[in-house]
Amino acid sequence: MKIGLKTLLLPAGEAAVAAAARVLADGGLVAFPTETVYGLGADATNAAAIAHLYQAKGRPAFNPLIAHVSDLGAARKIGRFDAAALQLAEAFWPGPLTLVLPKSADCAVADLATAGLDTVAIRIPAHPVARDILRAFGRPVVAPSANLSGHVSPTIAAHVLNDLGGRIDLIVDGGAVAVGVESTIVGIFDQPILLRPGGLPRADIERVLGLTLRQPPEDAESDSDQPLAPGMLASHYAPRTKVRLNAMRLEPGEALLAFGTDAVSGIEAAAAVMNLSVRGDLDEAAANLFGHLRALDTRAARTIAVMPIPDDGLGEAINDRLRRAAVGRE
Numbered sequence: 001m002k003i004g005l006k007t008l009l010l011p012a013g014e015a016a017v018a019a020a021a022r023v024l025a026d027g028g029l030v031a032f033p034t035e036t037v038y039g040l041g042a043d044a045t046n047a048a049a050i051a052h053l054y055q056a057k058g059r060p061a062f063n064p065l066i067a068h069v070s071d072l073g074a075a076r077k078i079g080r081f082d083a084a085a086l087q088l089a090e091a092f093w094p095g096p097l098t099l100v101l102p103k104s105a106d107c108a109v110a111d112l113a114t115a116g117l118d119t120v121a122i123r124i125p126a127h128p129v130a131r132d133i134l135r136a137f138g139r140p141v142v143a144p145s146a147n148l149s150g151h152v153s154p155t156i157a158a159h160v161l162n163d164l165g166g167r168i169d170l171i172v173d174g175g176a177v178a179v180g181v182e183s184t185i186v187g188i189f190d191q192p193i194l195l196r197p198g199g200l201p202r203a204d205i206e207r208v209l210g211l212t213l214r215q216p217p218e219d220a221e222s223d224s225d226q227p228l229a230p231g232m233l234a235s236h237y238a239p240r241t242k243v244r245l246n247a248m249r250l251e252p253g254e255a256l257l258a259f260g261t262d263a264v265s266g267i268e269a270a271a272a273v274m275n276l277s278v279r280g281d282l283d284e285a286a287a288n289l290f291g292h293l294r295a296l297d298t299r300a301a302r303t304i305a306v307m308p309i310p311d312d313g314l315g316e317a318i319n320d321r322l323r324r325a326a327v328g329r330e
């Protein structure tokens with residue numbers, strides 16, 4: 001992993017914004033202030049950069065991340081906006097509102113950023129430093145809180161340095177941020193749904209839309225009262241094809257999700273083979289995980305057999321997602 005990086009700390013300003021855009025373009029990690037907490041930014045279109053982000057935070061699981069953009073034009077390139085989504089965007093962006101929308105046909109956001117889902121979470125933050133960086137960089141940026149997994153969210157640059165010094169490339173110091181709540185997350189499906197309460201009150205959203213936001217049903221998948229499009233609310237991606245873990249031999253008609261170069265018997269009869277990382281690199285495997293799963297899922301194989309993957313480093317998060325995929329949607 002990339003520990004032992006020299007973490008540069010720059011005061012917010014033109015030079016810092018230019019440096020941040022450069023680091024992001026190179027696939028690096030930049031902490032910067034948003035109106036809620038300091039975010040840890042990575043290029044949302046670069047799966048390897050996002051794998052490093054997970055590693056730097058020490059996060060044991062891959063959750064879908066929010067893609068931050070500078071303006072509505074950029075947002076419309078990655079998500080499909082219907083009339084309700086546009087109304088909310090116009091009323092509340094920039095600000096503490098995240099919209100979860102169907103991905104656009106040519107959505108450039110990496111599968112690892114959306115955890116393999118067909119939806120994408122989008123926000124235009126209001127903090128001037130965050131917006132300057134997004135404008136300068138010109139591509140969507142994922143930015144979960146800039147702290148080690150399990151620690152509290154940072155509200156000053158020194159918090160970020162304590163947690164992530166030596167693990168990320170750059171910290172842009174924009175002073176103390178308001179200790180705000182997280183963004184409110186609204187899913188725009190057939191009917192808009194409040195996915196997470198946050199900084200923007202529900203009543204404000206309902207006033208603009210002229211309707212009551214649905215609450216996510218306790219069990220989204222089995223709510224037959226008002227069915228949702230399948231998978232819309234799923235908290236994780238589950239392939240349609242059955243998934244079998246720790247496979248060292250293949251049955252006929254199975255597809256193989258390989259890792260490394262260990263021999264797998266029966267491979268000559270495989271329906272398809274994709275390798276997460278031939279050289280056994282867990283970062284590379286993380287970057288490829290959702291894309292490969294989705295690709296194998298389209299191959300009409302009987303089962304996707306997955307080779308054993310070590311549980312260290314990002315292996316823990318990879319195995320967590322694979323176990324969920326093997327169980328199906330929860």
Ligand code: AMP
Pocket residue numbers: 063064065066100114117119120121143144145182183185195196
């Ligand atoms: P944070 O960056 O800490 O504010 O967390 C991001 C939140 O957005 C998490 O609660 C995610 O589960 C949620 N989220 C991101 N993308 C999606 C999506 N496509 N569908 C549903 N929830 C999402």
Ligand code: MG
Pocket residue numbers: 144145153
């Ligand atoms: Mg956090």
